[in-house]
Amino acid sequence: MAEILILAEHDGEAVKKVTLELVTLARRFGEPAVVWTGPGAESAQSRLAEFGAAKVYVAADQVYDDYVVAPKAELLAELAGQSSPAAVFVANTAEGREVGGRLAVKTGWGILTDVVGLDDDMTAEQVIFGGAINVRSRVRSGTPIIAVRPNAISPESSAGPAAIEPVNISVSDAAKQAHITERVVQQRGARPELTEASIVVSGGRGVGSAENMALIEKLADSLGAAVGASRAVTDAGWYPHQFQVGQTGKTVSPQLYVAVGISGAIQHRAGMQTSKTIMVVNKDPEAPIFELADFGVVGDLFKVVPQLVEEIEKRTA
Amino acid sequence: MNIVVCVKQVPDTWSERTLRESDSTLDRDAADAVINELDEFAIEEGLRLAEAHGGEVTILSMGPDRATESIRKALSMGADKAVHLVDDALAGSDVLATSSALAAVLGQIGFDLVILGSESTDARTGVLPAMLSELLGVPQLSYASKVVIDGDAITINRLADYGYDTVVASLPAVVSVVEKINEPRYPSFKGIMAAKKKPVQTMSVADAGIDPATVGLANAACEVLSFAKRPPRQAGTIVTDDGDGGSKAAEFLAERKFI
Numbered sequence: 416m417a418e419i420l421i422l423a424e425h426d427g428e429a430v431k432k433v434t435l436e437l438v439t440l441a442r443r444f445g446e447p448a449v450v451w452t453g454p455g456a457e458s459a460q461s462r463l464a465e466f467g468a469a470k471v472y473v474a475a476d477q478v479y480d481d482y483v484v485a486p487k488a489e490l491l492a493e494l495a496g497q498s499s500p501a502a503v504f505v506a507n508t509a510e511g512r513e514v515g516g517r518l519a520v521k522t523g524w525g526i527l528t529d530v531v532g533l534d535d536d537m538t539a540e541q542v543i544f545g546g547a548i549n550v551r552s553r554v555r556s557g558t559p560i561i562a563v564r565p566n567a568i569s570p571e572s573s574a575g576p577a578a579i580e581p582v583n584i585s586v587s588d589a590a591k592q593a594h595i596t597e598r599v600v601q602q603r604g605a606r607p608e609l610t611e612a613s614i615v616v617s618g619g620r621g622v623g624s625a626e627n628m629a630l631i632e633k634l635a636d637s638l639g640a641a642v643g644a645s646r647a648v649t650d651a652g653w654y655p656h657q658f659q660v661g662q663t664g665k666t667v668s669p670q671l672y673v674a675v676g677i678s679g680a681i682q683h684r685a686g687m688q689t690s691k692t693i694m695v696v697n698k699d700p701e702a703p704i705f706e707l708a709d710f711g712v713v714g715d716l717f718k719v720v721p722q723l724v725e726e727i728e729k730r731t732a
Numbered sequence: 733m734n735i736v737v738c739v740k741q742v743p744d745t746w747s748e749r750t751l752r753e754s755d756s757t758l759d760r761d762a763a764d765a766v767i768n769e770l771d772e773f774a775i776e777e778g779l780r781l782a783e784a785h786g787g788e789v790t791i792l793s794m795g796p797d798r799a800t801e802s803i804r805k806a807l808s809m810g811a812d813k814a815v816h817l818v819d820d821a822l823a824g825s826d827v828l829a830t831s832s833a834l835a836a837v838l839g840q841i842g843f844d845l846v847i848l849g850s851e852s853t854d855a856r857t858g859v860l861p862a863m864l865s866e867l868l869g870v871p872q873l874s875y876a877s878k879v880v881i882d883g884d885a886i887t888i889n890r891l892a893d894y895g896y897d898t899v900v901a902s903l904p905a906v907v908s909v910v911e912k913i914n915e916p917r918y919p920s921f922k923g924i925m926a927a928k929k930k931p932v933q934t935m936s937v938a939d940a941g942i943d944p945a946t947v948g949l950a951n952a953a954c955e956v957l958s959f960a961k962r963p964p965r966q967a968g969t970i971v972t973d974d975g976d977g978g979s980k981a982a983e984f985l986a987e988r989k990f991i
Contacts, residue, residue: 595898
């Protein structure tokens, strides 16, 4: 059976959930072969095995963390040349799709981005124009490069060997042009990452101020959720830009999306419309976000949210 | 410094966007056309860098005749001149073909710095800057929330989920910008008048030395098989808060096993 090459996303120790989703998806098409760059493969091996990885190619060189994207694309191109995979899967994250894009240029293979599902013949399902249209498409030139939206696939365990295979491929000077000299971590608390989280709680214009975003954080923490924000909030500087959910921000697809004080303009809907369950709190009964709601409360968020937090804490205590 | 800003004309997010029944490509006539929002930040950054370091800003756009409107708008913001890659053979090109077409033009007109928006609001692939960098063999400085140039050295803050990376490279380079990097200016009346006289060079596929067999719908590496309007979500339960809205919401979450 042919391999499916999967570019791992990780933090140097733990593998990210999206990679387990890709491994789960890959099992339907061939032998999942994870490509791990930098340190941490040994500590993540058991987790990869739990989800059915057949093989883990490990390129442990620091160079993959020191330069932007290009070395990873070179590595994938080299491995793809050696193992002739049936497909290459990357996460549809900023970095994952960029690696896929460079690989497409190197190989002439087609790339499909933001894929939310794959048929058995590798026809891809995509959702475009802010969730308005479902598209079915396929790669017709070369080996498909598929960038899969995080949280679109449910990870399912199934034991695999996850045999580590060290690879030592020298990275060309051409791939070492954009040097990362510093990583600046600005994370807030220990919340899950926005695109990975199974629950996301987002605040909008109705929240009213930067200080009031603490209420959104409190609700998020009671649910173990990530915090998101509408563009109105990030534009006003109430919350950092990297937490923006929407067309010019992040696309999320969690099990539960809670929209608080968000009217639901197309710009925002584009980033959250494929969430499985949507709950809304907004004082304006005419707000378009209610059209998406599985459950909605028309009311003052400053009354509804504290009560909700209290109830959740009572029930989960 | 020779700065080229790539600009894409896209259907307005606020209008009804759809695909054409005949060939599943974007229906450009159905919607109002505007400059891709993130490209406005790219234009602004190009103008600021040219103002600070000297040099010229050239707008490069690939698109049908109608893209002229967006090119004029970019010129009215203050760019010096434009190149419009326009050819029926390009219609339906996918992102891979688009990147090679743009790279061909960039190779001809030359550049010290190419600036783009980090993605377009219509296709949203987000891979074009990386592809251009690969094709041109210059550093990829994407997702920039800050750009500093000092002589030949260029430093950016590359936005990441955890914060940002500081990335250093040498010019020439490809930069893609995120919103928030700046506040794009509105064209002034003077700017609008001046834009009418600024040179716009049109280029065909042949002018740019692009092999017609590598572009267009028929040569795309990917194809759309079918599309359909997404069915509306099933109507949910909406309650009005009578002092127990929070409790009812918690009940819903418990029913669905979220708590």
